[in-house]
Amino acid sequence: xxxxxxxxxxxxxxxxxxxxxxxxxxxxxxxxxxxxxxxxxxxxxxxxxxxxxxxxxxxxxxxxxxxxxxxxxxxxxxxxxxxxxxxxxxxxxxxxxxxxxxxxxxxxxxxxxxxxxxxxxxxxxxxxxxxxxxxxxxxxxxxxxxxxxxxxxxxxxxxxxxxxxxxxxxxxxxxxxxxxxxxxxxxxxxxxxxxxxxxxxxxxxxxxxxxxxxxxxxxxxxxxxxxxxxxxxxxxxxxxxxxxxxxxxxxxxxxxxxxxxxxxxxxxxxxxxxxxxxxxxxxxxxxxxxxxx
Amino acid sequence: xxxxxxxxxxxxxxxxxxxxxxxxxxxxxxxxxxxxxxxxxxxxxxxxxxxxxxxxxxxxxxxxxxxxxxxxxxxxxxxxxxxxxxxxxxxxxxxxxxxxxxxxxxxxxxxxxxxxxxxxxxxxxxxxxxxxxxxxxxxxxxxxxxxxxxxxxxxxxxxxxxxxxxxxxxxxxxxxxxxxxxxxxxxxxxxxxxxxxxxxxxxxxxxxxxxxxxxxxxxxxxxxxxxxxxxxxxxxxxxxxxxxxxxxxxxxxxxxxxxxxxxxxxxxxxxxxxxxxxxxxxxxxxxxxxxxxxxxxxxxxxxxxxxxxxxxxxxxxxxxxxxxxxxxxxxxxxxxx
Numbered sequence: 044x045x046x047x048x049x050x051x052x053x054x055x056x057x058x059x060x061x062x063x064x065x066x067x068x069x070x071x072x073x074x075x076x077x078x079x080x081x082x083x084x085x086x087x088x089x090x091x092x093x094x095x096x097x098x099x100x101x102x103x104x105x106x107x108x109x110x111x112x113x114x115x116x117x118x119x120x121x122x123x124x125x126x127x128x129x130x131x132x133x134x135x136x137x138x139x140x141x142x143x144x145x146x147x148x149x150x151x152x153x154x155x156x157x158x159x160x161x162x163x164x165x166x167x168x169x170x171x172x173x174x175x176x177x178x179x180x181x182x183x184x185x186x187x188x189x190x191x192x193x194x195x196x197x198x199x200x201x202x203x204x205x206x207x208x209x210x211x212x213x214x215x216x217x218x219x220x221x222x223x224x225x226x227x228x229x230x231x232x233x234x235x236x237x238x239x240x241x242x243x244x245x246x247x248x249x250x251x252x253x254x255x256x257x258x259x260x261x262x263x264x265x266x267x268x269x270x271x272x273x274x275x276x277x278x279x280x281x282x283x284x285x286x287x288x289x290x291x292x293x294x295x296x297x298x299x300x301x302x303x304x305x306x307x308x309x310x311x312x313x314x315x316x317x318x319x320x321x322x323x324x325x326x327x328x329x330x331x332x333x334x335x336x
Numbered sequence: 337x338x339x340x341x342x343x344x345x346x347x348x349x350x351x352x353x354x355x356x357x358x359x360x361x362x363x364x365x366x367x368x369x370x371x372x373x374x375x376x377x378x379x380x381x382x383x384x385x386x387x388x389x390x391x392x393x394x395x396x397x398x399x400x401x402x403x404x405x406x407x408x409x410x411x412x413x414x415x416x417x418x419x420x421x422x423x424x425x426x427x428x429x430x431x432x433x434x435x436x437x438x439x440x441x442x443x444x445x446x447x448x449x450x451x452x453x454x455x456x457x458x459x460x461x462x463x464x465x466x467x468x469x470x471x472x473x474x475x476x477x478x479x480x481x482x483x484x485x486x487x488x489x490x491x492x493x494x495x496x497x498x499x500x501x502x503x504x505x506x507x508x509x510x511x512x513x514x515x516x517x518x519x520x521x522x523x524x525x526x527x528x529x530x531x532x533x534x535x536x537x538x539x540x541x542x543x544x545x546x547x548x549x550x551x552x553x554x555x556x557x558x559x560x561x562x563x564x565x566x567x568x569x570x571x572x573x574x575x576x577x578x579x580x581x582x583x584x585x586x587x588x589x590x591x592x593x594x595x596x597x598x599x600x601x602x603x604x605x606x607x608x609x610x611x612x613x614x615x616x617x618x619x620x621x622x623x624x625x626x627x628x629x630x631x632x633x634x635x636x637x638x639x640x641x642x643x644x645x646x647x648x649x650x651x652x653x654x655x656x657x658x659x660x661x662x663x664x665x666x667x668x669x670x671x672x673x
Contacts, residue, residue, distance in 0.1 A: 144646025151639035271475040314479040325463040
């Protein structure tokens, strides 16, 4: 039983990262119809930034947790203004290619300066140790990540459902043309939402720094899994993306624990699930079938 | 209601400028002259470049044409074609090493393996279109990468497959210069095959599906089956390239399956010109030459340059080389009339 709780907990923690990244991808896709390949690169920059801030300027984790998302969010906004918005009127494939190119550039810039070795990042002292839950105890830091991510998702959910900005974003995500037809200036919110999505990726990166190897390539492999996650959840659905994120985290952890007779389960199970979803519900579990052309 | 769920966003705006049409409308002598020039360049290439680079260009030309067959003529952007290129490279390498067959047979085995792999991946991927298709193919290719990475007993993992022989009935092909001429007929055959596909009734239907899937469906064409067939054919051609690449390098590393390889294939096509078929060949030549020059000059961050090309091409040069030239020729011809 305690083994099951352990696996479930670990699954939720890795699911939290998927969920944060998928959430950012989904709101950006909703507003801009852009699938941001560079999302993984920004996650990596978040983690790397936290590492550089600590090792070269002595900036603690808590400050990095604010500085990096805000900084990267602003960088994202600048990027959106500078290039991405030029291409949003074209086929989304062009922005996919553009952000793919940006990924290669960002990765190599970091690689040039810091090499490809993984750098250790110490868990902040306040969060080291473990929390005792009676029957089992979990590392404090992971409990913190899970709590923080859930809190963030709830906060975003609150913003999306209870505020005017949220209403616009939701409407624009689900029915972009109709929203414009109601006279809502969707364009005004595009840049901030892009920045926000990037900021979330950066935040996930900072959170990942103490528990995952910080290296220039950490984001790219992750983002491909997150793509599978959003295909499973349905990219048009913000709730679906988050739910699929946590769900895939769980499935991976359980698969690793209980299907360990099959090699590779933890890495490939997400793709197997994606194949199943494509067969059963091509639009994704929470996606809505768009009207055929 | 079919299983396809994505509405192609603004088919009219996303349709790539067709260099193909411009060339097809050109007078006959222009087309034959272009073909003659192309063949002459292909025959001369290893005299002007390092033969090893020339070999890479041939392999990448096949890869690019395979990707363009889907991107330019079926309207599907596969971001996971490294799966076919790489699978064929591994299968070719394994067959060549263990069975000692002449390399063309090993390459054929590799390309067939790639085509077989393309069946399930294509079957699932064609259920989505547009950006989702790109994400799905990317994800499945990553799965293939993980499998190859873990299946060390066969693929040798990160060490790679070493010592892939260049066996051809005892002919000595260790010199890249002669090897180039040995593979040239195979590559030309592959390119001619792609040309034949595009200019067949089947290819016309693909273009029809690209431009208006709903109408193609209404006309009674089984859209999914056409797309899947195109996907498998494309996987086969990419596999031809990948197999030759493996024999050319006498070595197969995990790089052949990496997502950056898939992305590079797409940008080679965009640089050359989407939907122009031969543009991809030009793009391949340029990118391979450039990367060789960069690695030769000791520049470490090749991704910086490749990424930069990506960004520049996508922002400023979406028509690609062939597309731009064709558009220019078109305008000149129109002025003369």
